[in-house]
Amino acid sequence: MSLYAYLPYEEAAKVQHDTGVLFHYEGKEVWLFQSTNINSYEREMLKKQGLGRFKCFSCGEDMKFVAHNKKNNYFSHFQRKECTLPESLEHAITKLKIYTLFKQAGYIPRLERVFNTIHADYNPRADVFVEAISGSEKIVVEVQGNKSILPNTVAKRTMAYAAEKIPTAWVLILENYFEQYGGTTVTEVIKHNDGSFTNEVRALRYDEDSIFTVSGAPKSFSQLMAAYGYVIAVNHEGHFFLIRQDVFSNSDVYRISRIPHENLVEVLLTTELVDLDYHYEPKTMKEKGFFHGLAGFDHELTEELMKNNSPTAIDFELAYQIELERLKSEGKLDPLFLIRQLKEVREFVSRDKIREKYSAQREKMNESKYRSGVERFNRNYTKLLNVKTYMNDLMVKLIQQKEEQEELLYMKVYENTINEWNSRLDEKQIENMQLKIRLKKILSELEQKALNIEKYIETRTQEGIQKRQMILAEIDSLQDTGGKSTQRAIIEVVKVYGEFNKQTNKELVKSLKQIKNVYSQEIEKQKKKEEKKSIEQLRDEERRYRETREWRLF
Known part of the structure; x- marks a missing residue:
């Protein structure tokens, strides 16, 4: 089962493929297809006409398109075989x-x-x-x-x-x-009020x-x-x-x-x-x-x-x-800390194995040199035994002195190496201690930042609640004092954003703005209407006054 396959360029030209991508493969132009991108038209054409014997990118053998639905489509070999790139x-x-x-x-x-x-x-x-x-x-x-x-x-x-x-x-x-594997879940023993116990499995x-x-x-x-x-x-x-x-x-x-x-x-x-x-x-x-x-x-x-x-x-x-x-x-x-800790331990173990290896090689070398010296001594002793007796004692003393010097030299080199290793280990422990101190300081700073963020979020939340309450109160006031146009604007806003109690703060701000615009227009019309009425009343009074005056004159 594979997500990708291709058609030779000539065969792909038989059907209109909207989702194929022109691609270069092994020096030739082919059409690259992803099974989950093939559209309904292409799928029906493949089913009805049997066109499109797709090729496997891995082995080059023929593959068929298997259609379940757009999410689960895939390509499969016509014959079950071991492919080097099953996907x-x-x-x-x-x-x-x-x-x-x-x-x-x-x-x-x-x-x-x-x-x-x-x-x-x-x-x-x-x-x-x-x-x-x-x-x-x-x-x-x-x-x-x-x-x-x-x-x-x-x-x-x-x-x-x-x-x-x-x-x-x-x-x-x-x-x-x-x-089979285990570890992604944890089994816990739960004690109930009646004294019974049950095992419960939870995710890690x-x-x-x-x-x-x-x-x-x-x-x-x-x-x-x-x-x-x-x-x-x-x-x-x-x-x-x-x-x-x-x-x-x-x-x-x-x-x-x-x-x-x-x-x-x-x-x-x-x-x-x-x-x-x-x-x-x-x-x-x-x-x-x-x-x-x-x-x-x-x-x-x-x-x-x-x-x-x-x-x-x-x-x-x-x-x-x-x-x-x-x-x-x-x-x-912290996965990075766990990985870093693991690498440090593996590095230490690796150095320890190398140290053991060098020690074994050194002991083997010393033993080989010792045996070689003894054999050389025996050969010289055999040769000199027939020459002079008094030379034998001198040769033995010289050889013994040489062996003691070599042994002291090897011991000194070994002690210097051990001291150097101990010094490096002490430096590593100091570095680890300093790292722990720095990590502790960083952790403290992060905890303080987290507290500040929580306080900031709590303050912003309270401000949002107060703002919401003020907007709702203002909408209620407009609803009580507004006229028919305001009521219609309120109904339209509820249709768009839903009930006021269910609207977000952002939606409430938009709702209030729309209602206030209608309310302002309504108030402006009322003022103009009242002004017009006042002017007509003044004109009416003036007319009656003139009529009364003329009547008196007559």
Whole structure:
């Protein structure tokens, strides 16, 4: 099942394809299609006429378009076969989500970026290739849900990107990659008022971590944990997790904690270059098709794809809304701090192993030198024994003196090395203490800023309530004193924005403005009417006065 496929240019010309994109593939022009973008017209044409035997970008074999609905359409091979690039809907959506997060963070991501290697038959295609707008920061993100992937394949891809000085971050799809796993949920024993106990399962909080247990883990998982010490994972619910080695355990124990969506980009960017051994096996056919354009392609996301409601798809939008709601009542662990702590411990353990290795080599060297000296002494002793007896005692003293000097020299070098290591460890502890003090100070400042923000929000909320009450009171006053035009304006505003008590402050301001305009016009008309009436009354009185005067004159 794949999200992408292509049609040869000649075959695509038989049907009017509105959603296809002209693309260069293996030196030829083809039409690139995304299954979730194919419109209803194209879908009906494909069903009725049977046109469009799509091709797989990976193996070149024929594929068919499988139409469920716009959100769940996909391409599938006509015959079940092992393809080198099967892409599930979960894989495609996860890849596009990571692409979106990097693009929103101001980076330049590309999908299906192809890298040339020194091997003619191997050109790996990165799921997401990211580079900074300014600077040389680059990273490849590989989404993996295939539990049967071989460690040699993981190493080969990682080293292909490392040859370009680009680190590779691996993101695992939990349900697809592991047969069974545990740790994303926590079981709690609840005691009730009647004295009974029940077990309740809840989701892992954002401010806690748990033991990560797994059965049927692929060998590639142990390979990644040994190389990096941690790995990023995502489940079908759309939540991201950090799986890491337990820094306080000497065995293969892993811990898991949640990564908020807003922290995923910075966590992926902490990925460092690693060195993995792999065995290259030439292939008779290309493992993957080769895009003529090495830069990959930009992808304009659609809301339909990212809000997929399929039971097998990943709804990242719903997961993000749940995350925001939970973070209102839960704190969150700092994934960067956990990764930094893990790297420091791994670095210390690595130095300790190197120190043990050098010590063993030094002891072996001393033993070899000692045996060599004894053998040399025995040979010289045998030769000189027949020459002179008194030379024997002199030779023994010289050899003993030489051995003592060498032993003292080796002991001095060993003590100096131990003292140097202890000094470095003391400096590291001082640095860690200073770092803790700085972090404590930063935490205190952040807490104070949070309090100030809460006070500011509370003040703004009270001001909004008072303003709302004043607007409602003014509307009531206008409603009581206004005439028919004002009443009609009030009815029109309610039709547009709803009842006043349900309107937002912004809508109330607009409503008041409209009502006041009508009320002002109504008052102005009333004033003019009263002025007109007063003028007519004065004229009437003047007329009666003149008539009365004339009558008196007569």
